Amino acid sequence: MIRIGMLGFGTVGRSVYDLLQAHTERFPDMQIVSVAVRQITEQRMTLYPTVQFTTNPDTIVTASDIDVVIEVMGGQTETYRYLRRALHSGKHVITANKDLIATYGETLQKIASAHQLALLYGASVAGGIPILDALTNLLPGDETMQVGGIINGTSNFILTQMSDAAMNYDDALALAQRMGIAEANPVNDVAGFDARYKLAILAKTAFGANVVTTQIPTQGIQEINATVLDEAKRLGYVIKPLAVARRTGQELAMTVGPHLVPAAHLLGKIDNVQNAVQVKTRNIQDLVFTGPGAGAKPTASAVLSDLAIVHDIVCGRQLVHEKQALQQPVITGTAAGRYIRVTAPATYEIDAIAQANQIGIKTMWVRSHRATILTDTVSPATLARFEAALQQQIGAKIEIVLPVYQE
Ligand code: HSE
Numbered sequence: 001m002i003r004i005g006m007l008g009f010g011t012v013g014r015s016v017y018d019l020l021q022a023h024t025e026r027f028p029d030m031q032i033v034s035v036a037v038r039q040i041t042e043q044r045m046t047l048y049p050t051v052q053f054t055t056n057p058d059t060i061v062t063a064s065d066i067d068v069v070i071e072v073m074g075g076q077t078e079t080y081r082y083l084r085r086a087l088h089s090g091k092h093v094i095t096a097n098k099d100l101i102a103t104y105g106e107t108l109q110k111i112a113s114a115h116q117l118a119l120l121y122g123a124s125v126a127g128g129i130p131i132l133d134a135l136t137n138l139l140p141g142d143e144t145m146q147v148g149g150i151i152n153g154t155s156n157f158i159l160t161q162m163s164d165a166a167m168n169y170d171d172a173l174a175l176a177q178r179m180g181i182a183e184a185n186p187v188n189d190v191a192g193f194d195a196r197y198k199l200a201i202l203a204k205t206a207f208g209a210n211v212v213t214t215q216i217p218t219q220g221i222q223e224i225n226a227t228v229l230d231e232a233k234r235l236g237y238v239i240k241p242l243a244v245a246r247r248t249g250q251e252l253a254m255t256v257g258p259h260l261v262p263a264a265h266l267l268g269k270i271d272n273v274q275n276a277v278q279v280k281t282r283n284i285q286d287l288v289f290t291g292p293g294a295g296a297k298p299t300a301s302a303v304l305s306d307l308a309i310v311h312d313i314v315c316g317r318q319l320v321h322e323k324q325a326l327q328q329p330v331i332t333g334t335a336a337g338r339y340i341r342v343t344a345p346a347t348y349e350i351d352a353i354a355q356a357n358q359i360g361i362k363t364m365w366v367r368s369h370r371a372t373i374l375t376d377t378v379s380p381a382t383l384a385r386f387e388a389a390l391q392q393q394i395g396a397k398i399e400i401v402l403p404v405y406q407e
Helices: 011-022 042-047 057-061 077-088 098-114 131-138 153-164 169-178 193-207 226-234 296-314 347-356 380-394
Strands: 002-007 030-036 052-054 068-071 092-095 144-150 237-248 251-262 274-281 287-292 330-332 338-343 361-367 370-375 397-403
Touching: 002 011, 002 057, 002 296, 011 030, 011 296, 030 057, 052 057, 057 077, 068 077, 068 296, 077 092, 077 098, 092 098, 092 296, 098 193, 131 193, 131 274, 131 287, 144 193, 153 169, 153 226, 153 237, 153 274, 193 237, 193 251, 226 237, 226 338, 251 397, 347 361, 347 370, 347 380, 380 397
Parallel strands: 002 030, 002 068, 030 052, 068 092, 251 330
Antiparallel strands: 144 237, 144 274, 237 251, 274 287, 338 370, 338 397, 361 370
16 A cells, blocks of 8 residues: 655645545555644544544654655745655655745755655646656657746736736736636736746756756736737737747756737637647657646646656656756747837837847837837847847837747
8 A cells, every 4th residue: 555645635635635536446555644734623534534634744744654745735945844854754755836846846856866766746837737747758769949838827817818808907817816816916927936937847857957947037927918919919929928948059048928929829829727838849849738727626637647657656667767967057038039119209210220239120110209119039138239229329218028939
């Protein structure tokens, strides 16, 4: 019997329990024996009579008769200490905690590897989409060049409502909150921090790259308004919240934030809370995985996939080795076309300034003191020079700059 201890018993934890009960044929020899909760209630003890409840996670992570710890309680520093203790006590660890893995994943992985244990976190990125397992196990004869897509459902929901239902940002956010999609404090999702954690985990899995999340260029969706959405549409694009990492040699170009995506592209059609991850490889070239990025059942299902891996490991399967490590990559911004809106007293000079800074202009609309510019591909450095020249030479105020997704 493989004995499981669980930290946390919220909606995801209870779903894990229920799914495990419902699939005893696949997991006949696995059982959740103890669960750490904040409060032990009569109701819980009645509903789950075979579970030993405790309010002290330490008793689970150090118990001699627990083989696997599933962490679904959230939190960072304190939770990290529990998981470290669990690994040091010889337990396989499964977690759905992206913040924790993006921050402490490397350290925890070293401890896990030293003890020949599994540290699995398939539920931490894109909920029900088995993208980490695909990157780890399904592409052994291939080389991943690029990974990323729509990995924050809340931002995608808000932008979809703004675009399709003509809502303003505040109303779309309020709707997302009423529907239980966005949290009361939505900053993690709308400012791109959630996607940044997930992108760091994708980059680790695809490229073996240890990325410090704060180095990833990150833009929130708060500046998007009806004008931007309308102009993007007239240019043939939709605005989507993307997180993408592209490898070139030892460099990783990374970006998190709203992008212009061609309306006809598959990612342009992924709406509301749906997630989608595109993987570009040397041999297969192009794969897109799409599905629900959050929710108790999809997340619990991803936890069960990790449990199946632990089951196989306990039964003798070799632990998967990490991808060829791009240990300390150079993180850069991405070279991409840019949508730029500026206000300037002398918009007629923009063309000449662009030429002087080697910026190719695809389209430019000028209305009195406002200009909308769509550029050819530019590097972050060239873009910064162009922005500085616009500010210095014609006193331009840059309203918004968004990258165009490189298909
Ligand atoms: N808050 C996340 C999202 C779900 O909106 O995608 C959990 O990762």
